[in-house]
Amino acid sequence: MQRDLSDMGFSTVAVHGGVNLDPVTGAIGPHLATSTNFAAEYGSIGFSAEATVEEQVPFAYAREGHPNAAQLERKLALLDDAEAAVVFATGISAISGLMLQTLSPGDHLLVSDVSYAGTAEFTRGLLRSLGIEVSVADLSDLDDVRTALRPNTRLIHAETPCNPVLKLVDIRALADVAHQHGAELCVDGTFATPAVTRPLSLGADYVVYSLTKYMGGHGDALGGAVLGRAEPIDRLRREVGVHLGGTLSAFNCWLILRGLETLPIRMAAYARGAARVAQFLQDHPAVLSVRYPGLPSHPQHSLAQRQMITPSGMIAFTVTDHERFGRGLKDQLKVFYYAASLGLSRSLILEARTDDLQRTTFKLDEEHLRRYREWAGDGFFRLSIGLEDSEDLCSDLERALSVLPDPGNQRAQSDRSATM
Ligand SMILES: Cc1ncc(COP(=O)(O)O)c(C=O)c1O
Structure with a gap:
């Protein structure tokens, strides 16, 4: 059973958001469910994720979703005022998964001239080798952005503050430029967290986090997340989450849920x-x-x-x-x-x-x-x-x-x- 947290403050949501009272034990803290399989009625699950009737079976096989991931995703979505969230094994799997889902060969990705090294390496390496055009712009300079946009630009990927030099991006202004061009904006908010900046409320289409960092907060659990509108996040979960299999473990979800409370x-x-x-x-x-x-x-x-x-x-x-x-x-x-x-x-x-x-x-x-x-x-x-x-x-x-x-x-x- 979910508590109604509408109209409650950010700190209250950080503590209570997403966590169910356990109906069996009455435990008020998040439970830890490490089972890889979940029992179901005849006819409600089959041999593929597609065959699962979600209304009847919230969880079938842990790679496709599990109770601790669901609690963490609800808390994350509440903290960022997002329609939906999906968690991944690491921050870079969240970022690469979103890009692989959003971009097709022939599309153009505009990425910041300064970003987390792993993002730079992935976009200029594997992504390009798949036939996706990648170029950089100084995303803090909208003229440089406009010059760099191409007719096939589908996604702009920004970080603010950016790793490692702490340059900022004006999210609202960049979202306007992206949308006027028919592109989407993804903001990596790892250095900020929703306690500092809420990119979706400023017009971004997606926000990604390395949960490994401030969100988990204790340096003991890798994790990543993508947040945004329900429909693309659901697609990301089904296509990238299920098939690339970068599932966040129950224990790491539990650790990060605990970290988010503070x-x-x-x-x-x-x-x-x-x-x-x-x-x-x-x-x-x-x-x-x-x-x-x-x-x-x-x-x-x-x-x-x-x-x-x-x-x-x-x-x-x-x-x-x-x-x-x-x-x-x-x-x-x-x-x-x-x-x-x-x-x-x-x-x-x-x-x-x-x-x-x-x-x-x-x-x-x-x-x-x-x-x-x-x-x-x-x-x-x-x-x-x-x-x-x-x-x-x-x-x-x-x-x-x-x-x-x-x-x-x-x-x-x-x-x-x-x-x-
Ligand atoms: C801004 C930023 N985004 C993403 C990542 C990748 O996160 P992870 O190490 O959890 O894959 C990092 C890691 O340092 C980062 O600093």
Whole structure:
């Protein structure tokens, strides 16, 4: 039995949304149902997913759907005000599944010039090899978008804030441009979550998440999701979910359901900590530049204020001596881990070198490479701020930065507020 949560606030929905009171035990927390098979009456299931009579059999075989996925999908849809959601084994399986479902050979995909490396690799690699045209645009510049659109553009894929450089996209404006052209817009909201930005309410057709990150929140479960209108999401579930088989396990659904209960308070805490750390970095003489949407120095700060409820917990920054700072991290850091991924309780730091990233993933043309360097320089460090005391995080970074010599003139020459 579902509780009626209409007119309830976001935090209430995060706690109660999607979860049934167990009719047998009365348990008020999500149950964990790991069975791969579900009993049915004669005639209601057959040898294929198509043969299942859904009105009679909510679940037949776990690859096609199971109770924990159903609860998670309901909670996700409620949090984003979406008609429907479908979960996948990982964020990248959600993204690749949506693209494979939406695009046919001969169609054109317009993707951001900066995006999660896995998305860049998949779109420029396998997707192109299937006969789908893929090109990039700076999605924060609508003129660049209009120039890049083709008569066969079916989908625009954006991230905001984008991984790794924290550039933003104006979702409402981009959705208008896409729709005027007869294309659809998908927004990867992994860095924001619905606690920060609701892309569907701003006009996007789909929102995708890596649930592995902020949504699950504890760094212990991979997962992904696509949300949107009921009809395409249902098709995605039947065609990609069932046949490519990227099903999210019951246990991971259960972990992510639990993580989502604290999403609103965690996102507020990440933003509080990140604001303190970003200010500390901006004031430090060995730091050349900081990209954090919550700082007035972020070139899109006013868009951040308009589109983001909080500035989230990701920061990118450059220092006076990248190599030396990087080499010192192992000995100086007591709280941050040098690790990939993001959005968990523990704070993480990761280096992004422009040449390496370009060579392995983005492979941008000259103009977009110029724009990337203008924004990100030759390389930077990305922080995912966790839930530790922000003063401890600042002390950690202070120690790590202390290996750098007094920057003197370098600092004076750098426009800390706008260059990176
Ligand atoms: C923005 C973004 N989207 C998607 C993904 C892929 O998610 P997953 O690792 O769960 O496949 C990532 C992973 O880092 C990401 O940062």
